[in-house]
Amino acid sequence: xxxxxxxxxxxxxxxxxxxxxxxxxxxxxxxxxxxxxxxxxxxxxxxxxxxxxxxxxxxxxxxxxxxxxxxxxxxxxxxxxxxxxxxxxxxxxxxxxxxxxxxxxxxxxxxxxxxxxxxxxxxxxxxxxxxxxxxxxxxxxxxxxxxxxxxxxxxxxxxxxxxxxxxxxxxxxxxxxxxxxxxxxxxxxxxxxxxxxxxxxxxxxxxxxxxxxxxxxxxxxxxxxxxxxxx
Numbered sequence: 001x002x003x004x005x006x007x008x009x010x011x012x013x014x015x016x017x018x019x020x021x022x023x024x025x026x027x028x029x030x031x032x033x034x035x036x037x038x039x040x041x042x043x044x045x046x047x048x049x050x051x052x053x054x055x056x057x058x059x060x061x062x063x064x065x066x067x068x069x070x071x072x073x074x075x076x077x078x079x080x081x082x083x084x085x086x087x088x089x090x091x092x093x094x095x096x097x098x099x100x101x102x103x104x105x106x107x108x109x110x111x112x113x114x115x116x117x118x119x120x121x122x123x124x125x126x127x128x129x130x131x132x133x134x135x136x137x138x139x140x141x142x143x144x145x146x147x148x149x150x151x152x153x154x155x156x157x158x159x160x161x162x163x164x165x166x167x168x169x170x171x172x173x174x175x176x177x178x179x180x181x182x183x184x185x186x187x188x189x190x191x192x193x194x195x196x197x198x199x200x201x202x203x204x205x206x207x208x209x210x211x212x213x214x215x216x217x218x219x220x221x222x223x224x225x226x227x228x229x230x231x
Contacts, residue, residue, distance in 0.1 A: 023091075023151070023152060044086070051076045052096050056138045057137055057141075058071060059097070059141040064144050098146060102166040102169075102170060104136065105139065113125065114126060114177050119227055119230050119231055133170075135202065171196055175191075178226070
C-alpha cells in the first residue's frame with residue numbers, strides 16, 4: 001500500500017523486490033572434514049546416500065524451489081549440520097545429486113547385458129538401460145536441477161564444461177554399446193545423438209505431467225527407428 005492508502009502499481013511493487021540470485025551448483029561436494037575409518041565411514045557413506053536419495057525425491061515430488069536444505073534434512077531424518085558436513089550447503093547437495101545421476105547412468109550402461117545379435121535386441125537393451133538411468137528419480141531430479149541452475153553456469157564456463165564432459169562420458173559408452181563389430185561408431189554420431197536426445201526428452205516431459213509414465217510405446221518406436229538406421 002502507498003502512504004495515502006492506495007495500492008501500489010505492479011511496476012512499483014516489482015521495483016521494491018530485490019532481484020533473485022540465480023541458483024548455483026558447487027564444484028566440490030566432499031565432506032568438509034575427513035571421515036573416520038571403519039564403521040564410522042560406512043555410516044557416513046550410508047547417510048550421504050540417504051540424503052542424496054531424499055534430495056532427489058524432494059525435487060521430484062515437491063519441486064526444485066521447495067526442496068530446501070531444511071526440508072531435505074527433515075525427510076532424510078538428519079540435521080542441517082549433517083547436510084553441511086557432507087555437502088557444505090544446498091548448492092553442494094544438488095551438485096552431489098547431479099554427480100550421482102551421471103554415475104548411475106554410467107553404471108546402468110556398463111552393467112547392462114547387451115546381446116551381439118540381432119541388432120534390434122542390442123538396440124533395445126541400450127535404450128532400456130538408458131531409460132533406467134534417465135527415467136529414475138535420481139536421473140529426473142538431475143535434469144530438473146540442471147534446468148534450474150542454468151543461469152549460474154553461464155558465468156562459470158569451467159564448471160559447465162565439467163558437467164558436459166560427464167554427460168559425454170555416458171554418451172560415449174552408449175555409442176560403444178550400439179556399435180557392432182563392423183562399425184567403430186555409428187555413422188556421423190547420428191544414432192547416439194538421437195538416442196540421448198529422445199531419452200532426455202522423455203525424462204524432461206515427466207517434469208510437466210502429474211503421474212509417472214514409462215514411455216513404453218515411445219521407446220519401442222525409438223528402437224524401431226534406431227534399428228532401421230543401423231540395419
